[in-house]
Amino acid sequence: MIPRARHLLAVCLLGAALTACGAAGGERPAPAASRVSAPPSPARPPVLAPGPGGLTPVFEHGPRTRGKTVALTFDADMTADEGPRAASGEHFDNPGLIDALRTLKVPATVFMTGRWADEYPAEAAALGHDPQFEVANHSWSHYAFTADCYGLPTVDADGMRADVQRAYESLRAAGVPHAMPYFRFPGGCYDQRALRALSGLGVTAVQWDVVSGDAFATDADAVVKQVLDGVKPGSVVVMHCTRSAAPTTERVVRTVVPELRERGYRFVKVSELIGQAGNGR
Template identity: 30%
Template sequence: MLKFKTMLILLVTMSIYSGNAVASPTSQVVKDRSYYEERGDIVWEVPTQKKTIAFTFDDGPDRKQTPKILEVLDQYQAKATFFVVGERVERFPEIVKLVLSKGHEVGNHSFYHPSFQNISKEKAVNEIGKTQQAILKATGHTAVLFRPPGGSYDQNIINVSKQNNLQLILWSWHQDTKDWRAPGVQRIANKVLKNVRNGDIILMHDYVYNSSQTSEALKIILPELKKQGYSFVTVSQLLSQKDNPNTHIKVTQ
């Protein structure tokens, strides 16, 4: 029994950013990725024969970094999805409007960005609902995608997402750039370029404290991938390009 409890504690306290998002401890049963993927409850990446990928940016909007990223995206005719924090939407509504005006997509990333690893259903409802309202008030747009902070999920979070007509989106495990750590421009770029494949959902951030490494890395990544024949779309556009629904990308960690 002691050994079982120790293993359970280790599972619960695993770092989400280690590359394997783990279910919240509020779940009655921890199910593996394939269970949620086959049901369409959660999307990590999209099986497609087309050379398309989706860049995603979390934690914004930010008055300085988001416009810099938008400039680079514009330069390479790239569209992307921005998972915004509701509290920051209320502070910078003009930035969210700018994102949408340039043809990008805005998704829900909670209101205060709390850890969803131990979140109650009531708090999840509040976090998601308030952010939906903030986006709608700022832009007149209703988000259709949700990404939980840190990638934490359980059945309650999935249910709340569905109740708000939101598709829960995570990211390709091999495409977590960890740019939030400001590891260096070239390291961010290498992470994407050395692992890229069709249907990837790439995790980046448009708000990293005192860092512009993400926008600088994009200046390396986008021209190289464009040279390789890739195009850059929103997550919703990528979902529309999915191959046979019964075909799944092989999971790698």
């Protein structure tokens, strides 16, 4: 007969998946579901400190002396009045571009209008759940926050704050779980009045230091050259995620990414650059 101690050991080894060895009084372990802890909530994304009087801070690029990092950013533009154009078949999304970024394993930041998220909720949700991307706010309407901004309609000062908040609501409704506290002004146009209007929202306004020139471009090689000539350590590159308005962007990305990697650059999200800048690094 097997001694009692050896017998208990054999039972434990054979039945480890069902019972816990050494449980006092032969008690069964708690059901697996009760032992699984809730997933940790995401860490709070880095932001810049407000300016004087609580003015919304503006970020243009990361540190120049902390290695060769570069952030590719993509504006998912759709203006409030462009619904009929989308209904008639115009494409304001660009799945091929997103597939290229995934294939190339390039982390990226997408600045999405609420109207775009309303039009393409499945794509918005997919980006919002993919750890390779971070989704940020590009207003709901894509109307300008200043006068004379590339011919865009304008939002008055009283409506600016509500437009940003409505965009976050659309992102949540589309299934983006954790939209970043970053805001890009439509057209990149802002002034002190616009910065004051957004004070207290806790957002960092994100601009750029490299204009790709992909908007309405038809010559991909010219866009590639402009990006490669402009990138420096810590750069933020602005591009677009709209097939109809930026038809060359996928080709540009497929050329620029391997070339910048060959030059020693590492691709990061905007949040990493903001974190470096906020830490004084």
